[in-house]
Amino acid sequence: MTILIGIDVQPIDEVQDSIEKFGLRYVERLFTAQEVESCGGSSRIAAASLAGRFAAKEAVLKILDGGDVVPSWREIEVRRSTKGRPEIVLHGVAAEIAQRQGVEHLSVSLSHGGGIATAAVVAQINEQLIRANP
Numbered sequence: 050m051t052i053l054i055g056i057d058v059q060p061i062d063e064v065q066d067s068i069e070k071f072g073l074r075y076v077e078r079l080f081t082a083q084e085v086e087s088c089g090g091s092s093r094i095a096a097a098s099l100a101g102r103f104a105a106k107e108a109v110l111k112i113l114d115g116g117d118v119v120p121s122w123r124e125i126e127v128r129r130s131t132k133g134r135p136e137i138v139l140h141g142v143a144a145e146i147a148q149r150q151g152v153e154h155l156s157v158s159l160s161h162g163g164g165i166a167t168a169a170v171v172a173q174i175n176e177q178l179i180r181a182n183p
Contacts, residue, residue, distance in 0.1 A: 050153075051174040055111030059104040059166045065096035079103060079122040087129055100166035101135075101159040102127040108170040109137060109155065115146040127157065135159050137170065151178035 067075045069092075076085055080099060088098035106125040113120065120143035130136045137155040139147050147155075154173040159166065 051176060053112045053172040053174060055108035055170045055172075057104040057107035057111065057168055059100040059107070059168075061097045061100045061161070061164050061166055064100040064103060064166075065093065068092065068096055068099075079106075081123050081126050084127060097161050097166060101161060101168060104166050104168035105135070105137065105157050105159060105170060108157070108168045109139075109143070112152075112155075112170060112172045113143065113146045114150060115142065118142060118146065120146065127159075147172075149179070151175045153178065 076099070080088075080102060084099070084102055085095075088095045088102070105127045106122055109125045110120070120139075120141065124139065124141040124143035126138045126140065127135055128138055135157050137157050139155075151174045152172050153175045156171045156173075158169045161167070
């Protein structure tokens with residue numbers, strides 16, 4: 050079993066400014082409807098939560114090695130588990146890349162403080178599941 054780690058930080062103000070400047074176009078390009086819904090509340094709270102999710106998506110991209118193929122932002126989704134913990138759900142190209150890499154499990158931790166959202170993603174890789182690139 051191999052472990053890969055991706056870490057990223059995102060200034061909350063940058064997300065807030067992008068929401069104010071680009072509105073729904075920005076939000077819908079980066080986040081799924083479920084992500085947006087789970088980040089409800091005042092715009093400041095939503096910006097902090099979305100910044101954490103953006104950092105998590107970047108952290109996942111640091112783990113996935115798709116070569117010239119890059120998953121869309123919405124193919125990497127950060128959801129809340131039934132117990133309230135954040136979890137990563139991959140769709141489409143992101144899921145295909147993870148499967149080829151033998152990713153067996155992704156775990157994510159999100160944190161906010163000092164105007165910064167932080168995400169750390171740990172991937173468990175099972176070498177027996179790695180598929181040759183077609």
